[in-house]
Amino acid sequence: MPAVEHPTAPPTLRQRRRAVATQEIVEAAERHVVEHGPAALSLRAVARSLGMSVQALYHYFPNRDALVTVLITQAYDDLADAVQSAADTVPDDPAVPRFVIAAEGYRSWAIARPELFQLLYGTPLRDYAAPSEGPTTRAMRRMSAVFRRVLFDGFTEAQLAAADTRTLSSPLRAHLEALPPDGAPALPAPATVLMLSGWGHMHGLVVLEVFGHTSFMGDHQAEIFHMAMRDLLTDIHRRIPAR
């Protein structure tokens, strides 16, 4: 029963050992997911690849779900990192908006690690229940903040508040303005709707591609995605009134 003595106490030798062992397990599990897909993740296989018994794992994770949760959390953070660093990259072509770069960072991460992307956005694993308010929402907020920045950069809050999506119902507007702020001051309700829609657009194209539903497009998916994201940005900006 590993109980944390005191949050601020320096880690003892045992705790450090435990930490590295835990990390080793997680890394082996991730390797396994990347090689064989999320559905084939097996505690026994992980243990085998580490040269230990299955039961040993149970001293680091209460059950398989806990291990999966760590994997999901790490992957989510990794994805958020990729998007963030893409958004902060100085673009080769200054004509390509930062949002498009960020979106391509999202896609590239997914293409490069399809199994991890499946772990994040595919069918929940058998009997796996994601923790509702966990570190995944933290990574989600981080990505959200990045996209918000590259999507609405250069617009004042007054402009965003006047963004012309169709009129929102007042309960929806109230619900949106009451959402917990992700760091910055709350986004105006119309802008939130535009952003969610854009998120769905980007995510949908990536999902279709990663899950193999657009294989008939051959190797032109990058080009189509690029165009779609440019158009997406244009269309969203068209809905925000000029100053």
Place this chain on the structure above:
Amino acid sequence: MPAVEHPTAPPTLRQRRRAVATQEIVEAAERHVVEHGPAALSLRAVARSLGMSVQALYHYFPNRDALVTVLITQAYDDLADAVQSAADTVPDDPAVPRFVIAAEGYRSWAIARPELFQLLYGTPLRDYAAPSEGPTTRAMRRMSAVFRRVLFDGFTEAQLAAADTRTLSSPLRAHLEALPPDGAPALPAPATVLMLSGWGHMHGLVVLEVFGHTSFMGDHQAEIFHMAMRDLLTDIHRRIPAR
């Protein structure tokens, strides 16, 4: 080894019995997926609920994948039916475009049967490889045809050919025009790109919702989806030159 004697021969008693038995199995399996999710689909459980042994199933399906394939095919057809009938419905409000109705049919089907939707668009089952050219592509084409109709209704082919997405690379254009036609004459390349982008947009919003990634929106998802689809249609039409 059930060999079909002659495709046009009337079904014998045995064949009919076999057909109903197969159907019963499929229905039980579908019930199981709906109740416990696609990942928990178990041949033994299906056999148990039918009061038969596991091995009996193996005389109707060579393995679990074959059964899953039938489920996927049926679900895909069912989804296509839902979209088609939605598109053919006379709308209550004539101001709502048919495309929006069809998209809402897509979403409604997914919301009502989340497990089947997961089966179609979630993580592929463990070691399950979808047949590349099968009945699923047929249903896909059907949906594609419906969306093409409601998306581009009222536009001439010349208009569609001149649709202003950014200039397509010539290999992409060639690839698109060489795609197998889905019944009607081939869609001009720019229109295909617009449609694929729109498909991703619609699908992405539904996927995010069904897989629980937009639960923070509460019960306002229908409204947001409706607005997003209207805007999507507007934006696509804006890219098609007026006659």
Place this chain on the structure above:
DNA sequence: AGTTTTTTCTGACAGTGTCAGTTTTTACGA
């Protein structure tokens, strides 16, 4: 009615997650 085909059964193997109980290893305090 007899024969053949189809269907169903029992038994088994290798794999999975997880629980209990036992043994070894390891770090810490007297």
Place this chain on the structure above:
DNA sequence: TCGTAAAAACTGACACTGTCAGAAAAAACT
């Protein structure tokens, strides 16, 4: 330094999964 207590590893087992072989039962066709 050594005993002690805690942590970490082990072995064994249970219920579950998909799938293969071979035997037994059932049903249909000649």
